[in-house]
Amino acid sequence: MSYRLYVRPLPPFSDLGENPEDRLYNWVLYDAGGDAQAQGSRDLRSTIEQTLSQNGLEGVLLVGLIPGDEAIFCMADIPAKQSRFINQALPYAVEEQIAQDIDSVHLALGPHVQEGFRVAAIDRGRMAQWLELFSHWAHARLDAIYPDAALLPITDGGWSICLDGESAMMASDRGEWLSMQSANLGMFAHTLAVPPSEDVVAEVPVVIYGTEIEFEEQQAVLGELMVPGRLSVRRESLELMPLELLAHAHHHHLCRPINLCQRNFSVTGGKTSPLKPWKPLFAVAAVWFVVQVALDAGMGFYYEKQAEEMRMQAMSAYREAFPNDRRTHAGNVKRVIEGQLRIAGSDGPDIDFVTLMKYTGQQYANVAGAGSVTFNSINYSQSRGELVVDVRAESYDRLSALRNGLSSQGLEAKIGSVVNEPSGARGRLTVSGG
Structure with a gap:
C-alpha cells in the first residue's frame, strides 16, 4: 500500500539551514485509500521518522508544503507545443511579471489552460534551501514541494480562504494563490466587491475554512467580507489543523497545484531502473x-x-x-x-491585481510601525492595470519611503494629492507594472 506524508514546517523561516534538527513540523500521513492514519503538530523530524519506523513503513512519498508567499503565480502565453521549446521560451514569457532578475528565479511549469501555461516562480537560492530541508528523511523520499495555499480546494468562479492564526491562505479558481494577514481580509473583500467597469456585476462565491474558535476570534474581519449583492460567502468549519484540509484536497484532486520540484530541482524515485536488463x-x-x-x-x-x-x-x-x-x-x-x-x-502593464497587492502589502509591512502608515481605501482598475491606495502617514517621509520601496521592486509608484495636516500627511498612491 502506498502512503503519502504531508509535512508543513512551522516558522521562523528566515534561516532554513540553522539548526534543522530543532525545526518543528505539522504533519499528516495518508494511506492509498485517502484515510489519515496518523498526524501530529509541532513535532521534530526525528519524531515523525520514528512514527514511520514503528509502523514498518518504507518509501513513503513525502510532500513538503512551504509558505504561499515564498512562490508567486504567473501566466505564460507560449504558442509552442513541444516541451523543449516551451522551456526555452518560459523565462521570456514571464520575466515582466517578476520583480527580480529572471536568471536568479526557478520556474516550475504547470498545466495549460485557455489563458496559457500556469507557472510558479521562486528564488533559486531559496528553493535550494527548501529542497535540502525536505530531502534525506528516513523511511521517506521527497515526491513534491508545493506552496501551501495552492492546495486549497477550488471554489468554482471564486475564491477559497483558510484562516490560519494571524495569517490567511487564499486561492482562486484560476489557480493563483497568495497569503496575507487575516486583518487585511476586509481590504481584499472591498476590492472584490468593486467589479471592473467592463464586467457584468455578479456575485463572487467565497468559501472560508476555519475552526469555530478562529471564526469567533475573527468575527469582526469576517463581517467585512459580507458584501450584499456582490460576495456570496459560505463558512466551512474545520475540526483539526488546516494541513489536513490541504492534504485532503490534494489527495482527492480538489486542487491544481504546481510541483516546484522540476528541472534543476527535480527529485528521483530511488527505485531500480526497469531498463537495467x-x-x-x-x-x-x-x-x-x-x-x-x-x-x-x-x-x-x-x-x-x-x-x-x-x-x-x-x-x-x-x-x-x-x-x-x-x-x-x-x-x-x-x-x-x-x-x-x-x-x-505592449499596450500596458501585464501585472495583475494579486501581484500589485502582494508587493504593496510587503512594502506596507516594511514601512508601517506603531500605526504610522494606514490604508483608508484600495481601488483597482483592470483596464489601466493600476492599484490606487488612499494612504495616511505620520509624515510625508513615510509616504515617500513606501513609494521608493515599490519603485525598487521594478514597479511604477507615484504619490499624488498630498495634503499636510496637523496629524500627518495623506495622499493617493498609484501603483502599476512600470
Whole structure:
C-alpha cells in the first residue's frame, strides 16, 4: 500500500539551514485509500521518522508544503507545443511579471489552460534551501514541494480562504494563490466587491475554512467580507489543523497545484531502473553512436563555422542600428531584440491585481510601525492595470519611503494629492507594472 506524508514546517523561516534538527513540523500521513492514519503538530523530524519506523513503513512519498508567499503565480502565453521549446521560451514569457532578475528565479511549469501555461516562480537560492530541508528523511523520499495555499480546494468562479492564526491562505479558481494577514481580509473583500467597469456585476462565491474558535476570534474581519449583492460567502468549519484540509484536497484532486520540484530541482524515485536488463543493447547502440558521430564530425565543424559567421553578421547589423549599445553580444542579441519588440508592442502593464497587492502589502509591512502608515481605501482598475491606495502617514517621509520601496521592486509608484495636516500627511498612491 502506498502512503503519502504531508509535512508543513512551522516558522521562523528566515534561516532554513540553522539548526534543522530543532525545526518543528505539522504533519499528516495518508494511506492509498485517502484515510489519515496518523498526524501530529509541532513535532521534530526525528519524531515523525520514528512514527514511520514503528509502523514498518518504507518509501513513503513525502510532500513538503512551504509558505504561499515564498512562490508567486504567473501566466505564460507560449504558442509552442513541444516541451523543449516551451522551456526555452518560459523565462521570456514571464520575466515582466517578476520583480527580480529572471536568471536568479526557478520556474516550475504547470498545466495549460485557455489563458496559457500556469507557472510558479521562486528564488533559486531559496528553493535550494527548501529542497535540502525536505530531502534525506528516513523511511521517506521527497515526491513534491508545493506552496501551501495552492492546495486549497477550488471554489468554482471564486475564491477559497483558510484562516490560519494571524495569517490567511487564499486561492482562486484560476489557480493563483497568495497569503496575507487575516486583518487585511476586509481590504481584499472591498476590492472584490468593486467589479471592473467592463464586467457584468455578479456575485463572487467565497468559501472560508476555519475552526469555530478562529471564526469567533475573527468575527469582526469576517463581517467585512459580507458584501450584499456582490460576495456570496459560505463558512466551512474545520475540526483539526488546516494541513489536513490541504492534504485532503490534494489527495482527492480538489486542487491544481504546481510541483516546484522540476528541472534543476527535480527529485528521483530511488527505485531500480526497469531498463537495467537492456544495458547490453544500450552498449551496442552507444558504439554505433560513437562511430556515427565520428563520421559526422567534419560536417559538424562546417556547420559550426557557418553559424559563427551568421552570428557575426547579426551582430554587425545590430551594431549599425544601435551603435551605442556595448552590453549586447552574440549570445544575448536575440533576447535583447525580443525584449525591445515586446516593449514597443505592449499596450500596458501585464501585472495583475494579486501581484500589485502582494508587493504593496510587503512594502506596507516594511514601512508601517506603531500605526504610522494606514490604508483608508484600495481601488483597482483592470483596464489601466493600476492599484490606487488612499494612504495616511505620520509624515510625508513615510509616504515617500513606501513609494521608493515599490519603485525598487521594478514597479511604477507615484504619490499624488498630498495634503499636510496637523496629524500627518495623506495622499493617493498609484501603483502599476512600470
